[in-house]
Amino acid sequence: MQISLKTRLALFSSLIAIALTILASLGSQFLAFRDLQALLEQQQSSQVKLVAEQLDTKFEDRSEMLRRVVAELQGKFPSSPSHANAILHSLPLPLAFDNLFFIDPKGNVDYSTAPLGAQRLNVSDRAYFQEALRTRDVVISDPVYSRSSHTPMVYMVAPVIAADGRVVGMLGGALNLLKPNFLGRIAHHRIGVTGYYCLVSSGPRALYVMHRDTAQLGKAAHLTGENCGEQMQPSRYEFLAPNAALVSRYILQSTGWELVAVVPANEAYAPLRAMHTRMKTIAIVVAAIAGVAAWLATWYLLAPLSRLRDVVQRSHEDDAAYESLVLQRNDEIGEVGREFASLMSQLNLQNDALRRSEAELRAGELRMRNIADHLPSLVAYLDRNERYVFNNHAYEREFGRPAAELRGMHIRDLLGEEAYQRLQPYLRRAFAGEEISFETSELVQGGGMLWTEALYQPEWNADHTEVVGIHILVRDITAEKAEVERLDALTQLDHLTGIANRKGFDRRLAVAVDDANLARIPFALLYLDLDHFKTVNDTYGHACGDALLQTFSMQILGCIRKTDTVARLGGDEFAIVIDGINHPEQVTRVARDILEATRMPFVFGTQIIPMGVSIGIALSQPEHNTVDDIKARADAALYRAKQNGRHQFAVDGDASTAA
Known part of the structure; x- marks a missing residue:
């Protein structure tokens, strides 16, 4: 049950009045x-x-009594029990003590008005006896139990001092703590x-x-x-x-x-x-009266506030409810009422403007949605928990599920665990605030490759302190990729002969070097030069030279495997990369085949032109191969083949040549 503010204030005021009364009490x-x-x-x-x-x-x-009696003894200690009894009974001391006694210098109790028993008592170990010997004055003991009667006693003793200063005994009085003495x-x-x-x-x-x-x-x-x-x-x-x-x-x-x-x-x-x-x-009584008075006073003072509350509640359904307020009060409630009326008036104006803005915004959102739905690319928005908030119609076409069904779904559930694990590093970077663009590929049915480009754009909160979601755009770039690869392949082909050019050769040789170093796959590099090609060009023209280069390219292709690479490096310079060789003879056999193919003269129209080629061969090392090194060795072998008479081949590291 909800308790009104007026009731709570009245109750609170009453409690304060009661509490103050209690505190005062x-x-x-x-x-x-x-x-x-x-x-x-x-x-x-x-x-x-x-x-x-x-x-x-x-x-x-009692201390003064003991001192006077001891002074009257004049340092003389009683010589016999009868003498002691006469002394003890002749003094007024018995009226002050429960009994009196004499102690000799060794602590033996010789005489007492109370029975001593058959065994002679010695009190030399008592603290009061030792203190009296030390101070030579009256000593009052702490409570001790009597060794004869076994009752709690307090003893007062005074030393008897002879003329020569010796303690010849003590006179003591006992106070029995169980008797009605003082x-x-x-x-x-x-x-x-x-x-x-x-x-x-x-x-x-x-x-x-x-x-x-x-x-x-x-x-x-x-x-x-x-x-x-x-x-x-x-x-x-x-x-x-x-x-x-x-x-x-x-x-x-x-x-x-x-x-x-x-x-x-x-x-x-x-x-x-x-x-x-x-x-x-x-x-x-006072607390009850104060509590009731505080309750009634608060209830009366806050009654206008209740009326203001009713107006505020009706304002949810009636924008003009504030017009019924009484605004003439000159207190805080009147000020609140006037401010509320002013606020409601301004709010009505703002609500009208807001409704117009919301209509325009909905129209704009609809246009943007239509644009996104007509895009062939996948457009989506992920929240901080990696769940879809928006998907365009391309998702329906791609995954066969309605876009409304995808909202709230985790990206892992839609793409699958394997794809999600591939994308997770990019998602993590995007949620860290980085704009990510990357390409992916996958094998599709029929053996082709599907290439896509993804863009992850983080969305920040209002104060740019936290990423609250990611805008995702994924588009198919398979056709673009194929066109790029086609254009790239064209840049690696020689336009005259149709074989690889120097760029294609450099790429293929770099791969062969890496394979040899990392996977221990041996390969061979062959450099080839047509003999006297410049003379053919000068004598028969460039058309003849071009035809000769094309014919020579076809002859080389006929002598090598499809996996091997032949390239025209420029002019009459050619190169061959043969990988996966099992024995050097496999390479020399290719060289002999090429020499054999070029023994027949080249026929151009009515012209019969002799052909010849020089070949330099370099084999890869078991390890530590470099592009420059193997090029240098193949070039050196080619130079040696030319020096030895042309139309032959030479192998790096082998002094002989072969025709």
């Missing part, structure tokens, strides 16, 4: 969350600081209703000093960012639905321990949750 909730979170953190941090300062005070008081009460102290505390030791290995879960006492804790074991997984939109607990931390000055307070999110942000509920209700 979300922004208010975010700011409220941020302000409330800062206030709660400030209040909770103040409370944690107060509790931490109280703990510092308690540790400092540390144990931290586990049950509440911050708010459900909030709680925990205490984490410092140093390279953080431990829980106090935790509401007694099983965690003395267990490993996070060195930084400790949350009392609470899983902190804030949501992506924490300000909408707070999920992370509110955590505050403070470092004790006396021990370096960290006091951590945790208030669950449900309690910490309870006021914010109630406010969120009220704001959601308000946001929904």
Whole structure:
């Protein structure tokens, strides 16, 4: 279903109003969350600081107690258990600690207000004992498990120093983390209703000093960012639905321990949750009102546009529909209406001109089609996919198929795969933008040759960046080819004797040389000169000389094969090319036959004229033959034959001659 622009704009405006209302609500909730979170953190941090300062005070008081007692001992270590018990029970220290004990310089616990058990205890490996020996001051231990009671404890020890500076022992106090001393009460102290505390030791290995879960006492804790074991997984939109607990931390000055307070999110942000509920209700109501108002306003403002649309739709069938438009509006829609009316008026004028042009174009196309159809040549147009778009009637006559059936057919399907493969290189060049002209030939029924000339003219797109098709013109040039060959053959014949002239001889000799070099087909070249021909011309006239040349030509033709070539090079000079020879004697036999044929005198009218001929023979080499070389050798053999008395032949490379 198609939704109108007016409906889409009204819907879009409503959605924007609703979205802005929601964004404003979300922004208010975010700011409220941020302000409330800062206030709660400030209040909770103040409370944690107060509790931490109280703990510092308690540790400092007990440290000062230990220092005063050690000072009163004046460096004397108890000499007996009764003496030690008297000292321990006479001091106010038991009220501050769960039990008291003395440690000798070797770390043995000699006296304690708590039972020691049968096995003597040694604490020399404890970190607090070693630290007290080093600092000679009160040391507060990290939580450790007692070796006698196996309960988590915190020990505070102070060294007893003799007058000579020696440590003669230590006085220590123990705080049982499972008893309700000032540390144990931290586990049950509440911050708010459900909030709680925990205490984490410092140093390279953080431990829980106090935790509401007694099983965690003395267990490993996070060195930084400790949350009392609470899983902190804030949501992506924490300000909408707070999920992370509110955590505050403070470092004790006396021990370096960290006091951590945790208030669950449900309690910490309870006021914010109630406010969120009220704001959601308000946001929904405001968004609904804003959306409806935006929808109605947009619908009202765009009503003229709907009327303009109706006019535009009717203009498809009614060119004068624009005349019903109200053009007096002074807003954008009025401007569009006036522009549309002006456009339609101009368009009507242009359509009239276009219809006249289309009629003229169709008439012109029909004339061009008639011209192309009356041409004997094949005229066609191929698109980029090598499919026919246009074919003239010559295609129907040539292939016996209607031109309409050929349109859309691939050139391969019409011509066949073999012909297509022959033409493909030319097609590729034409589609690359090159104008191609070439000739082809094929054997037709009856043994004749059909010659055609093809012209491929590429057609470019409007900006001349791509070839979009090819114009094809194919015409039969068989008759032209035959006439050219006939004329070419005439240029290679001697007009007097009817045999080949020098041009024909040069072509035939070049072919024989190539065959000898490439195909190893041996051949022979014979140069012939009529003896005393100039005397015949001077004595009996040129008519007699011409008759003699014609007679001599016929005699040579009678002595050679039809595949051999005889040529008149000029005057009385002749040449013979004999190819495919199997033995030199085959050539000398031809020379003897010619000598024998010319022994009889030539009769011209009443004149009897003796004849004679000198012959020079050159045989081709197995390889590396050249035209100039074999001509030179045949000419040299001819010269030697003349020197040895005429009317004989000489073979190149053979010193003898034969008559």
